[in-house]
Amino acid sequence: MDALLRSEEMTLCQMFLQSEAAYACVSELGxxxxxxxxxLNPDVNAFQRKFVNEIRRCEEMERKLRFLEKEINKDGIPMLNTGDNPEAPAPREMIDLEATYExxxxxxxxxxxxxxALKRNFLELTELKHILRKTQTFFEEAHHHQQALHDPSIAEERVGLLGEDPVSRSGQQKxxxxxxxxxxxxxxxFEVMLWRVCRGNVFLRQADxxxxxxxxxxxxxxxxxxxIIFFQGEQLKSRIKKICEGYRATLYPCPETQAERREMAIGVMTRIEDLNTVLGQTQDHRHRVLVAAAKNIKVWSIKVRKIKAIYHTLNMFNLDVTQKCLIAECxxxxxxxxxxxxxxRSGTERSGSSVPSIINRMQTRMVPPTYNRCNKFTQGFQNIVDAYGVACYREVNPAPFTCITFPFLFAVMFGDMGHGLIMFLFALFLVLKEKQLQAKKIQNEIFSTFFGGRYIILLMGAFSVYTGLIYNDVFSKSLNLFGCQWVFPSSVGDYRLEALKGxxxxxxxxxxxxxxSSYPIGIDPIWSLALNKIAFTNSLKMKISIILGIVQMFFGxxxxxxxxxxxxxxxxxxxDFIPxxxxxxxMFGYLVLLIFVKWLKYSSTTAQEPPSLLIGLINMFLFNYGDSEDKMIYSGQQGFQSFLVVVAVLCVPWMMLGKxxxxxxMKRYGQKPAFQALHREEDEDEEVMFLNMSSPSPHHSPNGTATSSSDNEFKHQPLSVNSGDLMGSRYEEEVIHNPEVNGSLHTEEGVEDEHENFSEVLIHQVIHTIEFCLGCISHTASYLRLWALSLAHAQLSEVLWQMVLRIAFRFSRGWGAIGLFIIFQVWAALTVMILVLMEGLSAFLHALRLHWVEFQSKFYDGTGHMFVPFSFDHIADANPDE
Amino acid sequence: MACPILGPKCSAYYMIISVWGVVMLVLMGIFFQIRSPSLFEDINVDEEAWAKHNMNLEFVKSSYEDNAVNCWIAAVLYAVLFVFSFIQQRMNARQTYETS
Structure with a gap:
């Protein structure tokens, strides 16, 4: 019980680890x-620490693994993820790993x-092959033109240039x-550039x-x-080559005669064949290597990250004078x-060290971290609480209560059986498929949010079904499960058939x-047909939300x-507490009582009589009772209410000035208030824990004498190792009051300062009082959001039904079914998106606010710091890039 | 083997929608059949048409029944859709199994 209610009891410990065993021990602890x-060395920068070299080596290994992983991903080889969690390898294995990765x-x-290189070669050859093939057609075309060109009527420049080709080859210029x-x-x-630079004196042919x-x-x-570019003269040639270079074109030698070209083409083809086989073999080899690596890469990267984490931790340790052992504080x-x-112990055994490692509890005045043990069910709720503020050490943890109140308040705002059922089934799917989904490791952020909160959603859905039952709402329709409790006797005047027809x-x-006799559970379905349905449900829901709010605030x-x-x-x-x-x-507890009295006292026969509670409450504070003596709920109400108001007003100075x-x-006339002294005696006596009592470490043996030596000597001993029973209560005061002993070892963060003077206390108390008194009123009003949101939800779902689904029922006979088939999908999609997702989100946020502000402000400080253990858990399943 | 028309997500979506549709529409059909007063506003009866039929109760009854039949037909359509999307889903699953 206490474990749920409060965070774990923590203690500061010192560990003495032999340098050869330290690695194994830290790995076990991880x-x-x-x-x-x-x-312990916050002032030492990262490069001056002891194990910088090892960390560098780890980083180097990580880099190599990342490189390999990238290559594996490039080839699309699936990486085997068996989900097994290898132990951190011993330091000497690190060299092997390094060699392997290298x-x-x-x-x-x-x-x-x-x-x-092979690919570049291959590319060149392929390009050459294409050139030979395409130019072939160019030359053939040219040949054709040669015959056609004897027709002088074609005076076009391009044709002319080509046309002169054979002439020039035979004649003056080539x-x-x-x-x-x-x-x-x-x-x-490229074409434009060539044209401009060469003034149109070149001829370009191209083919894709x-x-x-x-x-x-x-x-x-x-x-x-x-x-292919035809030109005349050396000058043009050099220009063209420059341009080609500028455009990153690759030029290939192309023989001039057809026979040479064919010969070359054949040569190229054979070389391409050869290259293809070589390339295939290279690819095969690469693939084999990568497949082999892919099998192990996850395990390897976990190993490397573990080693790195261990060395990182070791860097935080103090080295003792003899360099033989590392001192850790945790x-x-x-x-x-x-x-x-x-x-x-197992770490020491694994490392083969003969000297045991020692853990030793320490006395401290630092505020310990808050550690709430959670399982997968409570974790989500604990996260909700922690998002507001981490509880102070040993403060009451609201999370166990939140497990029920959070989904419940949510459901009050989300009351609809249909929507609740959808939510419940979705969460049930997540919960039942938990293992498979976890194994899939879906990285989608929205999905992981839902998945992380699956138990919250499950409860929210289930509770919504319940509140939906109470509100009698299924997709805004009511169910008549138990039989309506209103009957219309057809004999009575107003309800006769003739009267009704009129x-x-x-x-x-x-x-x-x-x-x-009332409807067994929830609202009578007849209200869904009534015109004043909203007026009725409003009054009911407002009362319910006030009751729930006040109860929750009292609970806080x-x-x-x-x-x-x-x-x-x-x-x-x-x-504080009593006032x-x-x-x-x-103020409001009385109102809740009145609500119940009003519900119980008036039956259907006296339905017209009861007074309005809201007006009554206002009048109560104004002491305004007027002539409405008959409107009282019970006799003597006036006197009792006046008494309550006076008491409430008296509570204010009590709270404000009392403390x-x-x-x-007490300061002036009495001794020091007792509670301040009490305050400090919580710290427990320290004790020594030997892992192996038979062979105490050399560092430890002097302590045996220290225990029996005088308290003076003890005070100056930085290790302050002692056993509680040896320290008489006489010395306790002294042990606690020697910050210079502990101060040398650790910074005194968060040590409470006890001296408070009068004005400080007064101001603090005044603020606290005003905050509480105003808060009472505003928080009660704030709980009305329960009503407002549930009204909004009910109305929205009704509107959706009327605007969308009703269209389907109004079709003419033949098309009705088809129309219904189509419109139902639309309605279902809108229901999920608007009513379940959006409304669910808003109800979630409001429930969150009610817990954070209205509930937790009554008792929760939330100024602690989280316990972040050194653990390999997140290493095994985290992304490498995190 | 025939190629699936719907993708894996789409077929899953239609499977869920059609299960919902079948369950809800069958129930709605039953409620129309027993002439639930909550659904009076949803049936195809407006004042004028009703007045033409002399405020006849039979008219309302037949309107209720029409809607019930419509609901059941739509439910059958959803059942067909479910079978179809289920087959699609299986085909998708087999395809991913084969490719991987």
Whole structure:
């Protein structure tokens, strides 16, 4: 019980780890994940620490693994994730790992560079092949033109240029040509540039290569075109070459005669064949290497990250003078000290060290971290609470109560059986498929939010079904499950058939039509047909939300009593807790009582009589009773109400002035208030825990003498190792009051300062009082959001039904079914999106606010800090890039 | 093997919708059949048409029955849709199994 209500009892421990055993011990501690190490060298920067080298090596290994992983991903090889969690390897295995990774990386790099070179070669050959093929057609065309060109009527320049080709070849000047390959998108500008620079004296032909080519460096597929340029003269040739260079075109030598070209084409084809086989072999080799690596890569990266985490932790340790042992300080739960010792022992055994590791509880005045043990069910609710603020150490933890109140308040706002059922089934799916979904490790953020809160959603859904039953709402329709309790006797005047035919609406008086026994559970379904349905449900829901709110606030105040008692603050009970309860009761607790009285006292026969509670409440504070003596609920109400108001008003100075006045009085006339002294005696006696009593460590032996030596000597001993029974209560005061001893070892963060003077206390108390009194009123009003949201939800779902689904029922006969088939889908999708998701989100947020502000402000401080144990858990399933 | 028309997500969506549709529409049909007064506003009866039929109770009854039949037909359609999307789902599953 106490474990749920309050955070774990924590203790600060010192660990003495032999340097050779330290690694194994820390690794064992990481596996159990129960200790939080303190950084003992906060002033030392990261590069001056002891194990910098090892961390660097780990980072290097991580880099190699990342490289391998990237290569594996590039090839689309599935990485085997068996989900097993290897232990952190011993330090000497690190060298093996390093060697393995080094070898793999080098091999990969070699294979990559080889295949790149081969691919470049292959690309060139393919391009050449295409050039030869395409230019063939160019030359053939030219040949054709040769015959056609004897017709002088074609005076076009291009044709002329070509036409002169054979002439020039036979005659005075030879036409030169250059062939190459260029990216397809560069062709237009390339053409324009050539035209301008060469003043139209060149002739460009180009043809697209149909199949995309692979870029050897990036691996993208690119489209290229073959071009051939005819020109005249050396000067033009050099210009063209420059332009080609500028456009990153690749030029290939192309023989001039057809026979040579054919010969070359054949040569190229054979070389491509050869290259293909070689490339295939290279790919195979690469694939084999990667597949082998993919099998292990997850395990490897977990191993490396574990090693790194261990060295990182070791860096936080102090080295003792003899360099033989490392001193660590850590927070750990008292209940788990046995397991920690066990882990240390097995760590020592594993490392083969003969000297045991020692853990030793320390006395401290630092505020311990808050550690709430959670299972998968409570974790979600604990997260809700922690999102507001981490509880102070040993403060009452609202999470166990939130488990029920949160879904319940949500459901009050989300009351609809249909929507609740959808939510419940969705969460049930998540819960039942928990293992499979967890194994899938879906990274989608929205999904992981839902998945993390699956138990919350499950409860929210289930509770919504219940409140839906109470509100009698299924997709805004009512169910008549138990039989309506209103009957219309056809014999009575107003309800006779003839009378009914005459009117559209009738006024149903409860007197005479109501059977007297109410509908067994929830709202009578007849209300869904009534015109004043909203007026009725409003009054009911408002009352319910006030009742729930006041009860929850009382509960919060009651929890503050547990806090005061645990922290030994009797003054707070007398001057805070009691006036708070009285004040809240006099104002709103009384109202809740009146609500119940009103429900119980008036039956259907006297339905017209009861007075309005709201007006009554206002009048109560104005002492305005007028002549409405007959409107009273019980006799003597006036006097009692006036008494309550007076008491409530008296509570204010009680709360505001009581504590400061008492403290002032005690300071002046009495001794020091007892509670302050009590305050400090909570710290437990420290004790020594030997892992192995038979062979105490050399560092430890002097302590045996220290225990028997004088307290003076003890005070100056930085380790302050002692056993509680040896320390008489006489010395306790001294032990606690020697900050210079502990101060040298750790910074005094969060040490409470006890001296409070009168004005400070007074101001604090005044603020507190005003906050509470105003808060009482505003928080009660704030709980009305329960009503407002549930009204909004009911209305919205009704509107959706009327605007969408009703259309389907109004179709003419033949089309009705088809129309219903289509419109139902629309309605279902809208229901899920608007009513379940959006409304659910808003109800969730409001429930969250009610817990954070209205409930927790009554007792919760939330100024603690979280216990973050050193654990390998998150390493095993986290992303490498985190 | 025939290629699935719906993708894996789409077929899952239709499976859920059609299960919901079948359950809800069958129930709605029953409620129309027993002439639930809550559904009076949903049936195809407006004042004028009703007045033409002389405020006849039979008219209302037949309107209720029409709607009940419509609901059941739509439920059957959803049952068909369910079978179809279920087959699609299986085909998708088999395909991913084969490719992987």
């Amino acid at each position: 596996e159990i994940g129960l200790v939080q190490f303190r950084d 070898k793999l990386e080098n091999e990969m790099k070699e294979v990559n560079s080889n295949s790149e 036409l030169g040509f250059v062939a190459g390959v260029i990216l397809r998108e560069r062709i237009p500008s 290569i149909d199949s995309p080519l692979e870029d050897p460096i990036t691996g993208d597929s690119v489209h290229k075109s073959v071009f 927070w750990c739960p008292v209940a788990d000290l046995d397991r920690i010792q066990q882990a240390l 009117t559209d609406k009738i006024l149903v008086k409860p007197n005479g039509t109501f059977t007297g 105040i009651a929890l503050s009593y547990l806090n005061h008692r645990h922290f030994q603050k009797p003054l707070n009970i007398i001057f 708070m309860v009285v004040f809240l009761f006099c 400061p006045m008492y403290l002032r009085y």
